[in-house]
Amino acid sequence: MTPDDLAHLIAGLHGLADDHPDLATMRAIFEQAERFSRDVLEPAGKLADAQGARIEDGRVKLPPGQRVSWAGYIEGGWAEISAPEEFGGQGLPLTVAAGAQMLFDASDVALGMLALNQRCAIRLLRNVASPEQQALWIPRLVSCEWAATICISEPDAGSDVGRIRTRAVPGPEGSWRLTGQKCWISYGDHDLSPNVLHLILARTPDAAPGTRGLTLFLLPDTRADGTRNGIEVMRIEEKMGLHASPTCVLAFEDAEAEALCPEGRGMASMFEMIVGMRLGVGGQGSALANRAAEVAWTYAASRAQGGRPDSPPVLIHQHADVRRLLLEARLSAVGATLLTLQAAAWAQAGDWGDTQAAARAAVMLPVVKTFAAEAAFDAANHAMQVLGAAGYTREWPVERIMRDSRVFSIFEGTTAIQALDLTLRQLLGAGAQAAQDVLACLGTAPEVRARLASVLEQVRQTPRQAQEQAALPLLRLFGLACVDGLLRRAATTKAGAALLTWHEAGLSAKLEALAAATAWTDTAALYAAIA
Numbered sequence: 001m002t003p004d005d006l007a008h009l010i011a012g013l014h015g016l017a018d019d020h021p022d023l024a025t026m027r028a029i030f031e032q033a034e035r036f037s038r039d040v041l042e043p044a045g046k047l048a049d050a051q052g053a054r055i056e057d058g059r060v061k062l063p064p065g066q067r068v069s070w071a072g073y074i075e076g077g078w079a080e081i082s083a084p085e086e087f088g089g090q091g092l093p094l095t096v097a098a099g100a101q102m103l104f105d106a107s108d109v110a111l112g113m114l115a116l117n118q119r120c121a122i123r124l125l126r127n128v129a130s131p132e133q134q135a136l137w138i139p140r141l142v143s144c145e146w147a148a149t150i151c152i153s154e155p156d157a158g159s160d161v162g163r164i165r166t167r168a169v170p171g172p173e174g175s176w177r178l179t180g181q182k183c184w185i186s187y188g189d190h191d192l193s194p195n196v197l198h199l200i201l202a203r204t205p206d207a208a209p210g211t212r213g214l215t216l217f218l219l220p221d222t223r224a225d226g227t228r229n230g231i232e233v234m235r236i237e238e239k240m241g242l243h244a245s246p247t248c249v250l251a252f253e254d255a256e257a258e259a260l261c262p263e264g265r266g267m268a269s270m271f272e273m274i275v276g277m278r279l280g281v282g283g284q285g286s287a288l289a290n291r292a293a294e295v296a297w298t299y300a301a302s303r304a305q306g307g308r309p310d311s312p313p314v315l316i317h318q319h320a321d322v323r324r325l326l327l328e329a330r331l332s333a334v335g336a337t338l339l340t341l342q343a344a345a346w347a348q349a350g351d352w353g354d355t356q357a358a359a360r361a362a363v364m365l366p367v368v369k370t371f372a373a374e375a376a377f378d379a380a381n382h383a384m385q386v387l388g389a390a391g392y393t394r395e396w397p398v399e400r401i402m403r404d405s406r407v408f409s410i411f412e413g414t415t416a417i418q419a420l421d422l423t424l425r426q427l428l429g430a431g432a433q434a435a436q437d438v439l440a441c442l443g444t445a446p447e448v449r450a451r452l453a454s455v456l457e458q459v460r461q462t463p464r465q466a467q468e469q470a471a472l473p474l475l476r477l478f479g480l481a482c483v484d485g486l487l488r489r490a491a492t493t494k495a496g497a498a499l500l501t502w503h504e505a506g507l508s509a510k511l512e513a514l515a516a517a518t519a520w521t522d523t524a525a526l527y528a529a530i531a
């Protein structure tokens, strides 16, 4: 995606503020971001993926190139781009920050995990912390003097967050002491910052079971006097992708922390961060989908194979199947990008007090996260097919995109969890009106809205078990309806119009297949028959 394309896509979104940066300003920002991404992040990211992170003397050592990349990121002012001005940020809207981050993630999504933690922690603290806590922590995160993590997962609490066991007991002068284990923590420890602030969920004494008993704490890994808090890095995971992003298992023993919310309000508070994280995964997926599509388009325009044996071979983009692969990859990449940026626009309006926009963003988040995650992996798969054997080698970036993107459907809530959230809480629950509002604002075609409405009505009449089974096809159906409206809004350019035509060519078949997939089948009986 070029800086110009990105600026145009944002300019066409619904609900931008009157003082949103104009096309020329956005283009200039994105051109600068693209230069940094190409010249610094791309070579360093490739090397860092090969080297990986490691543990030395009980602490995480990042691949050396990441230090240079992170320094350049800070120096370029990218960390502070959307942070509030009163804390030293530039106060630019989330749309612009998300667009720039997509350009960075396209080159080094592993380092993007650190940037995402940082931005979401600032958002969380701004929305839930006390003024004193904000004044102490936010400027240091904005300047990247310190780093942050999101610390939810535990061995027995993955999707089932309510089973968190980490215990918090009161300490002196209103402080708390935390003991327990957290796992899968991205950048849970590293050598880019002298202090890592863990935003961590734990259970207070006599708390209710489930998520209602959780409280959110801020736990620095270095105390105010410079000594190390009660934290041990037990190991980092050997992963399929994101090799340069250390995924840590952390043990906490009587570690000093302070509460960020009243007891039992942890989950609601953490949701402020989760909004940013899901938008962030949308951006990561969009970035890698666009990158995969671009690599495939460039390759297909130079690789010659096939044609009459008595003539020179033809370029492979002349073959119908290669064109199908290229169009599908581009369509899903642009769809994911539009969904993510639109949700960012509404989330931003929500932060500035527009409650309707906030409700629309809440409906879109599970769709953004899932659609973009799948777009990245599918586009990488399509790109690998276009590149043939070359795509299967480390010489080309496609295999790395495939490895890095697979996790997008797993972390920040798996696809199944997103689908249940959208279907039960939004489409069939309190968000039903906001969902209608989304499609009306986007200008989704009437026949698509009608098909979705009839499927929803059918699912509404079925028992809960059948609704759960219908959740994923319903999410995909709703996502397709959102993309339909967004593509219509973006069809003013030649490329946009061509993608809309390709979308329309497959639309009715996709709608019918998804509608059919929402029908109830008794999987329990089938499973029992083979188990």
Ligand SMILES: Cc1cc2nc3c(=O)[nH]c(=O)nc-3n(C[C@H](O)[C@H](O)[C@H](O)COP(=O)(O)OP(=O)(O)OC[C@H]3O[C@@H](n4cnc5c(N)ncnc54)[C@H](O)[C@@H]3O)c2cc1C
Residues within 6 Å of the ligand: 149, 150, 151, 152, 153, 157, 158, 159, 160, 183, 184, 185, 186, 187, 239, 242, 247, 407, 410, 411, 412, 413, 414, 415, 416, 417
């Ligand atoms: C690279 C990486 C980085 C991560 N970074 C962080 C981080 O920084 N901080 C953090 O806190 N966590 C992090 N995680 C953890 C991540 O959020 C969890 O892996 C994720 O929430 C899923 O939990 P799980 O792996 O235990 O899977 P499980 O919850 O065990 O799920 C396994 C399968 O069962 C399904 N399933 C589970 N429950 C239900 C249900 N109720 N209904 C339907 N299906 C269900 C799931 O969809 C999935 O298919 C990271 C993970 C990875 C791989």
